[in-house]
Amino acid sequence: MDTPVLELKNVSKTFPGVKALDGVGLQLFPGQVTALIGENGAGKSTLVKVLTGIYTPDGGEIRVGDTVVEFHAATDAVKSGISAIHQEAVMFDELSVTENIFINNQDRNWLGMLDWPLMRKRARQLLEYLDVPVDPQTPLKNLSVAHKHMVSFASAISHNSNIVIMDEPTASLSHQEINDLYKLVRRLKEEGKAILFISHKFDEIFEICDRYTVFRDGQLVGSGMIGAVTQNDLVAMMVGRTVEQVYPKTDAEIGPIVMTVQGLSHPTEFNDISFDLRKGEILGFYGLVGAGRSEVMQALFGLTKTNAGSMTLQNKPYAPANTSQAISSGLVYVPEDRQHQGAILSLPIFQNITLPRLGGLSRHGFIDMACEYDVARHYAQSLNLKAASLSENVENLSGGNQQKVVIGKWLATNPNVIVVDEPTKGIDIGSKAAVHQFMGDLVAQGLSVIMVSSELPEIMGMSDRIIVMHEGRIAARFDRDTASAEAIVTAATGAA
């Protein structure tokens, strides 16, 4: 057995109210790719932040080679030979590609001044090595999402680290770009680097990883060679039980057309979007990140101005000038980013639930508090919200319960059409099932749902029809029965 180049023993990290890491261990070996697997909230991101010096652990030890190390800043980790490609866009848009690559690792000349010619030369070499046709002097903001990603790779490689962490590196890449990435990972492997590969996609885990480590609720639940397990084994470890049926699609009766969209266009974001939506239907919108789905939905909600096209809602012309008109016309939008766009965390539950329909709870602009509590309690209880009282701030609730507040808030407006953007992003599998169950109930009651999702199983499991978007246009339409995973992905990546 090899000796690990990096070893974590009994590492813990506590935040107020949460034990994010609870005595976990991890080993990385030279020339091998280790997959780190776990649900959202299992502690993967915290681990990455501990490994890269952004968080300091409360206890345990990190050993690089034979030495025990302590990181107090991101630069400490780099010095120990650990570099990371972070999941979030943590780059500097206003700075040049060269500068982004060498942001904390600049070359200097004999005067102690930054040596730009040398750095540009090295940047060019790195980009050539990665096969990225980008001029190192371009400002980063002019690059495509995929190229930005490659620049962060270049930055990670520039340190010549022995340990490379990749946090969901394929999340925003197309099919071809993912293949290029695999090639790169294999090349790093051959050079003897130890790689920690964090991913949600089992196909890629089985394609390029050698080992696995599974976290659940901040604890290590298993690790070993990837060849010794099946996908089902990994899922069982992740969720702590076997998951049979995650997508309880109830067959709702599909009724007449509720909403039509004709030739909806925006100068830069999307073009010629046409579809209709029936009563009791779940219409799925699939596409890669940045395909323009959210932009279309925001146009439906009156947030984004369009320059062409028409809509009807309930057989009446529908052209919302702002969100308030959309809501009163019976269309609501449950945004993707709960923390920033959904709930108002530092306000109490009842104020969150009633916020979009305050107009109906007041006389001459004065709020009827008793009525307000009634409405809030009604939705809180029917959604089985777990909280101490209705006056508790939403920030004190768990992720699943926050989601319930957001949903309750929209139901309280009595809508006909609900647009849900990535409904299960960032919540655990148990809550996911509840949200899916709930969407099934909604359509069973005669509502119509438009669901934007980047998760293929969710789209295929829940939708009656599927629209695939690619680069701001509708690339394909599928019925529930005719949809195949291959066809959907091909359309989404523009390969068709």
Add this chain to the structure above:
Amino acid sequence: MTNTPSPLARILAHREWILAAIIILMTVGIGTQEAFFISPNNLSELLDDTAILIMLAMVQMLVIVTRCIDLSVASNLALTGMIVALINVAHPETPALVTLVMSIGIGAVLGAFNGILVWLIGIPSIVVTLGTMSIYRGMVFLLSGGEWVNAHEMTPQFLAFPREVTLGLTTLSWLAIIMIVLVALFCRYSATGRAIFAIGGNPKAAVYAGLNVGKYQFITFCISGAMAGLCGYLWVSRFAVAYTEVALAFELQVVAACVIGGISIAGGIGSVWGAALGAIFLGLIKNALPVLGISPFWQMAISGGVIVLAVIINSRSEKQVGRRILREVHQ
């Protein structure tokens, strides 16, 4: 396959050139009306007159780039100016160079106080410097007892320093030019300078790159304070008087110069040249008003109006062009 920026974006990227062109056009335009305006003498006087604004605007640029603002510069200037003037009165033997170094040191300490409150306690910079603006100004009064320190009380060496003429320009003008070059070099060729721009552009990414956002904000407040201190000495000796209301509301002109120079109040974007040109633009207006027969009382309203106009123009040129999902639109 990088996206080619639109022609408009390319022009706006060279905003300093546009500003420079406007300045030259205005100068020439006024010169055709009043020939003496473009005489070397008048132009060097104009530079001498604007030098302090240029120096303060450059360092304010650094503060603004880190997403902060320093409204206490004018009060810092007044306080430091008063302190060195009083020292000069009490100890006339102090050499000018020592006074100079002292003023930088005092200013830096006052700036560091702002910086510590922003960095370690995390109070928004606008609140901190609004507070210290009135604290420092009040301290000038406390120190001087509301009295003026007049020219005859100061030593000739103290007064002469900024006014000595070398190669047709005063020491004050030369200092401004040297500072432009120094700060420009600092921005381009020092790790600290680059870090300032990086943390301003994306504070979150800065944490991942191991850059301590607060620390660099602190550094810019120290630099801003040091420069304000230096300018305090220069101001008091140039105008040969120190009193409580020295440079009252001057911070507004400094911020105006930055905004006119294209420095984004949202952070991360700005250049030394932009700040300097913004200052020169304001200096030009101030000096042109009497030449054109306009009351000097117009100056305040004009700088206010120009701030508002400039932020509108900045906001339009900075506007995120969207993600530009449709491909043919941006190619």
Add this chain to the structure above:
Amino acid sequence: MNRQTLQQTAPHTTQHQTGNQRFLPDNLNGAWRNRLLRWETLLLVFVALAFFANTQLSPYFLDPWSLSDATFNFTEKAIIALPMALLIIARDIDLSVASTIALSSVAMGAANSAGIDPAGMVAIGAGVGLLAGLFNGYIITRFDIPAIVVTIGTMSLYRGIAYIVLGDGVYRDYPQGFAFFGQGYVYGVISFEFTLFLLLAVIFAVILHKTIFGRRVFAIGNNPTAALFSGINVKRHRMVLFTLVGLFSGIAAILLTSRIGSTRPSIAMGWELEVITMVVLGGVSIMGGAGSIAGVFIAVFLMGLVTFGMGLLNVPGIVMSIFTGILLIAVIGTPIIWRRVVQAQKMRSKMRGG
């Protein structure tokens, strides 16, 4: 939608979960309410201390007329502090209020010179303030620029216009009928200014804490994006708030001009700082989303008593500004440090326990 339609919406929600329904109480004596109470209690204690100190400084302080006089030096600022509290709760700020006073006062002076009667002057004073606020709000929301920069610009612009109009001159000779607003008494020693302030304080308290508008102001201040997604027209609300602040600056200008009976372009110099200090001293979060009119109301008295006391000690105005500056920083800094200390203690005790 009202109570009746509630039943119709019920079927939309899941029914299979209703079995294990739990009763949720309205309120469990929320922790934040306690905290707020504590802050306001603390302010009251300070008010009492300042009051006591003033009685020690001057034997005449308790005289009703003296007390009435004491209110004049803060009432005008306090009237701006009320809408400013709403604006800061909504995560905005207006630094141009003092300059708006100057502009508005100059407009009234000019109107007086042109022979317009006091009623017309009042309309002009309030109108100019309203327009100044509207202009701020329009520029800020239309171009999506931070309020700080825009109002730094208009701070210089508005006072600059006052200087253009008046230069180093002065407007005097306001008519007798105009004097009532700043010098008149409604009943006994109760001045018109002070009565107006009390009335406005009640109105603003009701607006902020009892109406939809107030609720939306809190929502916007806590999370502008979520507010937008909840169907709140965020831009329009911000516009209204800036316009309100402008309007009340105009009203303050009427009172101030009437009280001192003259207008110079340098009138009310530096007031923006004192107004903002009153608001944050009253417990309004400078980051938006939290605060109460009751807190601001008490803070106004605290500031007023302290300034009056310093006046009794013959402390010059510029030195008081040191006090205001320190107060501003201390009031914002102390809770931040306090929170950190408490959090550190919690972490420590948790580590010991677990």
